[in-house]
Structures are given as C-alpha cells and as structure tokens.
Amino acid sequence: MKLTIIGTGYVGLVAAVCFAKLGHYVTAVDREHIIQDLRENKLAIWEPTLQEMLETCRSDGRLFFETDVAHASKGADALMIAVGTPAGVSGRTDLSQVDHVIAQLKQAEDVCPPFIIMKSTVPVGTCDELEADLHAAGLRTEVVFNPEFLRQGSAINDFMNPDRIVFGCRSHLAKAALHQLYRGINAPIQVCDRRSAELIKYASNAFLAMKISFANMIADVCEDYGADNRQVMQGVGADRRIGPHFLQAGIGYGGSCFSKDLQSLLASGNAIGRSLPLLEATAQINEERIPQLLEKLISIWGNPRGKRLGVLGISFKPHTNDIRDAPFLTLLRLCYLYGIEVQTYDPVVQPATIEGVCQMDTAYEAAAGAHAIIIMTEWPQFAELDWVLMAQLMYQPILLDGRNVLSEEVISRLMAVENVIYIPVGRPMEQTTLTLKRDTSTLRHIYGT
Ligand SMILES: NC(=O)c1ccc[n+]([C@@H]2O[C@H](COP(=O)([O-])OP(=O)(O)OC[C@H]3O[C@@H](n4cnc5c(N)ncnc54)[C@H](O)[C@@H]3O)[C@@H](O)[C@H]2O)c1
Numbered sequence: 001m002k003l004t005i006i007g008t009g010y011v012g013l014v015a016a017v018c019f020a021k022l023g024h025y026v027t028a029v030d031r032e033h034i035i036q037d038l039r040e041n042k043l044a045i046w047e048p049t050l051q052e053m054l055e056t057c058r059s060d061g062r063l064f065f066e067t068d069v070a071h072a073s074k075g076a077d078a079l080m081i082a083v084g085t086p087a088g089v090s091g092r093t094d095l096s097q098v099d100h101v102i103a104q105l106k107q108a109e110d111v112c113p114p115f116i117i118m119k120s121t122v123p124v125g126t127c128d129e130l131e132a133d134l135h136a137a138g139l140r141t142e143v144v145f146n147p148e149f150l151r152q153g154s155a156i157n158d159f160m161n162p163d164r165i166v167f168g169c170r171s172h173l174a175k176a177a178l179h180q181l182y183r184g185i186n187a188p189i190q191v192c193d194r195r196s197a198e199l200i201k202y203a204s205n206a207f208l209a210m211k212i213s214f215a216n217m218i219a220d221v222c223e224d225y226g227a228d229n230r231q232v233m234q235g236v237g238a239d240r241r242i243g244p245h246f247l248q249a250g251i252g253y254g255g256s257c258f259s260k261d262l263q264s265l266l267a268s269g270n271a272i273g274r275s276l277p278l279l280e281a282t283a284q285i286n287e288e289r290i291p292q293l294l295e296k297l298i299s300i301w302g303n304p305r306g307k308r309l310g311v312l313g314i315s316f317k318p319h320t321n322d323i324r325d326a327p328f329l330t331l332l333r334l335c336y337l338y339g340i341e342v343q344t345y346d347p348v349v350q351p352a353t354i355e356g357v358c359q360m361d362t363a364y365e366a367a368a369g370a371h372a373i374i375i376m377t378e379w380p381q382f383a384e385l386d387w388v389l390m391a392q393l394m395y396q397p398i399l400l401d402g403r404n405v406l407s408e409e410v411i412s413r414l415m416a417v418e419n420v421i422y423i424p425v426g427r428p429m430e431q432t433t434l435t436l437k438r439d440t441s442t443l444r445h446i447y448g449t
Pocket of ligand 1: 006007008009010011012029030031034069082083084085097100101119120121122148149150151152256257
C-alpha cells in the first residue's frame with residue numbers, strides 16, 4: 001500500500017518505519033526542520049532500534065520524507081494522522097494540530113485519499129465530526145479510528161507485537177484496507193464503531209493510570225503499617241483477574257499521555273454532566289506523589305534551603321529521552337521553591353535540555369557532594385552502580401529509591417556504610433546504626449514506627 005503519515009513524533013515515526021518494514025511505501029510528513037534532520041537520518045527522539053530501522057527502510061526505498069501534506073497525499077491509498085493532541089483549556093483536548101491537517105486537505109484539490117486513519121488520540125465523536133466536515137467540503141473520504149497503544153521505550157517492539165489492534169470503521173472497504181495495512185502483524189483484531197474505538201483508547205489509559213495510583217495508595221498504607229508493598233502487589237497481581245503489570249509503587253506516572261488523556265476523559269464527562277470520581281482520585285493520588293516523597297527528605301534534613309539533591313533519571317521512564325510531563329519536572333519546580341540545588345544524570349536526555357539544570361556526565365558525579373540522591377527512572381544501569389561508592393561520594397548518604405530498584409544484596413552492603421539512610425517506596429526505610437544526629441521524632445512520624 002501507499003501510505004502517507006502526517007506527524008513524525010513518537011507515534012508517527014515509529015508507525016512509518018514499522019509499516020515500511022512490513023513492505024508498504026510510506027511517506028512521512030512534518031515541519032521543515034524536522035524533515036531536514038530525518039533526511040539526514042538524524043533523530044530527535046530516542047527509541048531502541050529506531051535509528052537502525054530508519055536507515056534500513058530508507059535505503060530499501062520504502063520510506064520517504066516530505067514537508068507538504070498535499071504533495072505527499074497525492075496517489076496515497078490512505079493518510080494517517082499522527083499529530084499531537086495535547087491538553088487544552090480545562091483539560092479538554094486541543095485538536096488544533098488535527099484541524100490544521102484537515103484544513104490542508106480541504107485546501108488541496110483532488111489529493112484526499114479514500115481513507116483517513118486517525119492514529120492520534122481524539123475525544124469520542126471527533127472522527128464523526130471530521131468526516132462530516134470533509135463530506136461537507138465535497139471530499140468523499142472515510143475517517144477511521146485506529147488507536148495506538150505503544151509504550152515509549154519499547155515502541156517498535158510494541159508496534160510490531162501488540163496485544164490487540166482496534167479498527168473503528170464504518171465500511172467493509174475501510175476494514176479491508178486496514179487489514180491489508182496490518183498484514184504481517186500477528187495480533188487479535190477488534191473491529192468496532194468509531195466512537196467505541198475512540199473510547200477504548202481513553203479507557204485503556206485511564207485504567208492503567210488507575211492501577212498505578214492504586215499501587216501507590218496501597219504503598220502508603222504499607223509504609224504506615226510496616227508491610228512490604230512489593231510482597232503485597234506480588235500476591236495481588238498473581239490473581240489472573242488482576243495481573244501483575246502496572247502495580248509497582250513509585251513516584252507516580254508521567255509522560256505525554258496518561259495525564260492528558262485522563263484530563264480529556266474527565267472533560268468529556270463534564271461536558272455531559274457526568275462526574276468520573278475514580279479518575280479524579282487517580283489524578284489526585286498521582287499529583288501528591290512527588291510532594292510526598294520530597295517531604296520525606298525535608299523531614300530528615302530539617303531546613304531544605306541550600307541542600308543539594310542528586311537526581312538519577314530525567315525522562316518519564318527508561319529507554320526514552322521524552323521529558324514531557326515527566327515527574328522530574330514537578331520535582332524540579334518544588335526544589336526551586338524550597339531552595340534545593342539539583343544535579344542530575346540521565347543516560348539519554350541530552351545536557352542543556354532543561355534550562356538551569358546542572359546535568360552531569362555520570363551518576364557518580366550526580367552523587368558527589370549531594371545531601372541526598374533520588375532515583376526517578378528505573379534504568380537497569382542504575383541498579384548496577386557501585387552504590388557503596390555512591391554513598392561515599394555523597395555529603396549526606398540519603399538514598400531515596402523512587403522506583404525500588406536496589407536489590408536486597410545492594411541494600412545490605414549499603415547498610416555497612418556509615419550514616420546511610422535508604423528510603424524505598426511502600427516499605428519501611430533502612431538505616432545504618434551509626435547515624436548522623438537528626439531529629440528521629442520526625443522519622444517516627446513519617447513512618448509511624
Ligand atoms: N507518545 C506515545 O507514547 C503515544 C502512544 C499512543 C498514542 N499517542 C497519541 O499519538 C498522537 C501523537 O503523539 P506523539 O507522542 O507522537 O506526538 P509528538 O508531539 O511527538 O509528534 C507529533 C508530530 O506531529 C507534527 N505535526 C503537527 N502538526 C503537523 C502538520 N500539520 N503537518 C505535519 N506535521 C505536523 C509535529 O511537528 C510533531 O513532530 C497523540 O494524539 C498521542 O496522544 C501517543
């Protein structure tokens with residue numbers, strides 16, 4: 001098939017290389033400076049194997065880059081929209097990027113392909129409205145909704161091996177075209193109406209966010225009662241009706257999707273006078289995670305002003321350089337507020353990405369002279385660091401393990417080092433017996449012991 005994809009972000013570019021790999025001819029469209037870089041095989045986003053796949057598909061003559069929507073759409077069997085749909089006013093989805101693409105198609109004569117495949121996450125009813133708009137302009141195209149469920153950090157693998165593929169479409173022709181597009185991917189296919197497909201995407205993200213907030217809520221109870229959240233969730237997740245995924249307590253969810261999709265669903269509910277209290281609680285629990293964690297450090301430090309915090313991991317999750325809605329940004333804002341200095345290390349986020357942040361070249365440099373260190377993302381290499389050395393490099397060896405990445409073995413080695421305080425999430429903290437003088441009544445207060 002000849003496919004045109006508008007938008008070469010995390011979803012559009014991954015879809016472009018994967019469909020090209022599946023044997024289709026793909027033309028991907030984006031803004032001038034982005035396309036210029038892509039034509040030189042330069043990627044702004046970091047995803048495992050993406051670079052290699054991009055180069056292979058281009059040299060095989062299956063992947064092309066363009067800047068003009070009309071030109072790229074001419075003769076295409078289908079046009080896929082994968083532009084951003086960020087949060088707008090009062091949580092409602094900002095559809096301006098989608099609207100802009102539709103306007104470009106309406107302006108150009110005789111180029112609109114027979115199918116427009118909406119990949120961007122859009123509120124329920126959007127595809128109906130867009131199709132009506134296109135028909136009113138005389139364009140006989142069918143808009144189908146084909147939600148994307150890939151996870152950043154494993155995007156290529158997720159795209160090629162999805163749990164399911166959803167086609168929200170009206171006609172047999174559209175269904176057949178989508179089947180042809182996805183031929184080669186072995187996954188269950190669900191065909192349904194467009195509104196249901198649109199809601200499947202929002203409901204899936206809301207449910208995943210809810211699982212994370214649930215795990216974090218139970219983690220707080222574990223800390224209060226001296227239980228171990230990892231054990232609790234292992235027992236809970238072993239139930240096949242629940243499943244083990246997304247039950248890890250930590251710093252809360254981040255990234256470009258969960259928060260904005262939850263807000264969008266809440267806004268959709270509001271628009272029809274329906275409250276969605278489970279989603280409100282999910283968002284509230286998540287918003288409290290970072291302030292709560294920082295509070296633990298402040299309770300130990302006493303006065304936070306002038307303290308230096310080492311931060312491991314900036315992106316919202318490992319194996320990606322995406323910092324959109326990363327919990328680190330909330331942490332950073334609070335640190336500014338309290339007068340805490342921040343020095344960070346991230347394996348793939350380029351230095352100088354965030355203004356005013358002191359980004360180090362190694363984790364050890366981020367630990368040097370720090371009054372505490374916090375692990376924000378579960379990059380595997382963080383667990384492999386020489387944590388005894390890390391503690392020795394610090395001014396005050398307080399380790400806040402926001403992702404529970406340190407093994408029991410590492411923790412017990414740490415406990416042989418003077419003055420160490422290890423603060424995990426969802427289980428009691430550990431500290432070496434010989435400690436600095438500090439107000440232990442506050443510690444008792446935090447952990448209820
Ligand atoms: N990122 C994810 O993990 C993920 C997963 C599933 C679904 N989604 C959804 O997919 C959509 C895209 O997400 P993303 O993370 O790839 O966004 P992104 O912001 O990374 O990429 C969007 C791209 O579209 C381009 N663009 C915007 N308007 C354009 C136009 N008129 N012409 C050409 N290019 C244009 C932008 O320049 C940008 O490169 C969103 O709706 C998102 O909710 C994202």
